[in-house]
Amino acid sequence: MLNSILIDAGPLIALFSAKDKHHRNVKTFLKEHPCRFVSTLAVLTEVSHMLDFSSAAQHDFYEWVMCKGIIISDINQNDMPRLLELSDKYADLPMDFADATLVISAEKTGIHEIISLRDVNPNLPLRNICSNHLNFASPY
Numbered sequence: 432m433l434n435s436i437l438i439d440a441g442p443l444i445a446l447f448s449a450k451d452k453h454h455r456n457v458k459t460f461l462k463e464h465p466c467r468f469v470s471t472l473a474v475l476t477e478v479s480h481m482l483d484f485s486s487a488a489q490h491d492f493y494e495w496v497m498c499k500g501i502i503i504s505d506i507n508q509n510d511m512p513r514l515l516e517l518s519d520k521y522a523d524l525p526m527d528f529a530d531a532t533l534v535i536s537a538e539k540t541g542i543h544e545i546i547s548l549r550d551v552n553p554n555l556p557l558r559n560i561c562s563n564h565l566n567f568a569s570p571y
Contacts, residue, residue, distance in 0.1 A: 435540070437533055437557065438468040438501065440477040441548030447482055447492045453548055460546075468501045468546075471536055473529035475503070504536040513538075533557070 445453035446461065475496065482488045495501070506514075510532075517531045526534075537543050537557055545557045 433465060433467040434544075435469050435502070435542050436466045437504075437537060437542050437545040438470050438474070439533060439545060439547035439549070440474045440481065440529060442546050443470075443474070443478045443492070443501075444481045445548065447478070447488045447495075448485075457548075469504050469536065469540065469542055470501050471504050471506050471529065471532040473506065473532040475501070477529050504532075504540060506532045506535055510535050 441453070442457045442461070445451040445457040448454060451457075478492060479489055482492055496503075513535055514528070514531045517526065517534055533545065534557065537545070543557055545559055547559050549559075
């Protein structure tokens with residue numbers, strides 16, 4: 432059985448954009464670390480927006496999601512108080528709506544490993560499993 436791991440927008444954008452500087456490394460990492468990806472609609476919206484340069488890339492991404500390339504974690508109106516709490520608590524960090532939904536998803540599912548192109552703030556309940564495999568600048 433595959434492990435479930437949260438995935439942020441960055442690796443998904445890189446995966447579906449061959450010109451992205453992280454494309455090859457992300458693709459290799461994901462092949463070498465098979466798992467079941469879990470994300471949120473907010474993250475998928477970011478990915479779709481960043482892939483708007485190519486309707487073919489967007490189409491491939493949507494098909495991949497449709498074929499359960501990603502399990503969509505439910506974030507709904509009942510989660511808004513927690514989202515506001517996270518936004519206030521981490522106001523000094525780069526935490527947007529999609530980031531907050533990933534934290535809420537981690538809390539709801541018990542999945543605390545994430546694949547991201549950014550380092551994860553050590554105060555968050557997430558551990559980036561690919562930070563040692565991909566080259567990016569850490570703000571922490």
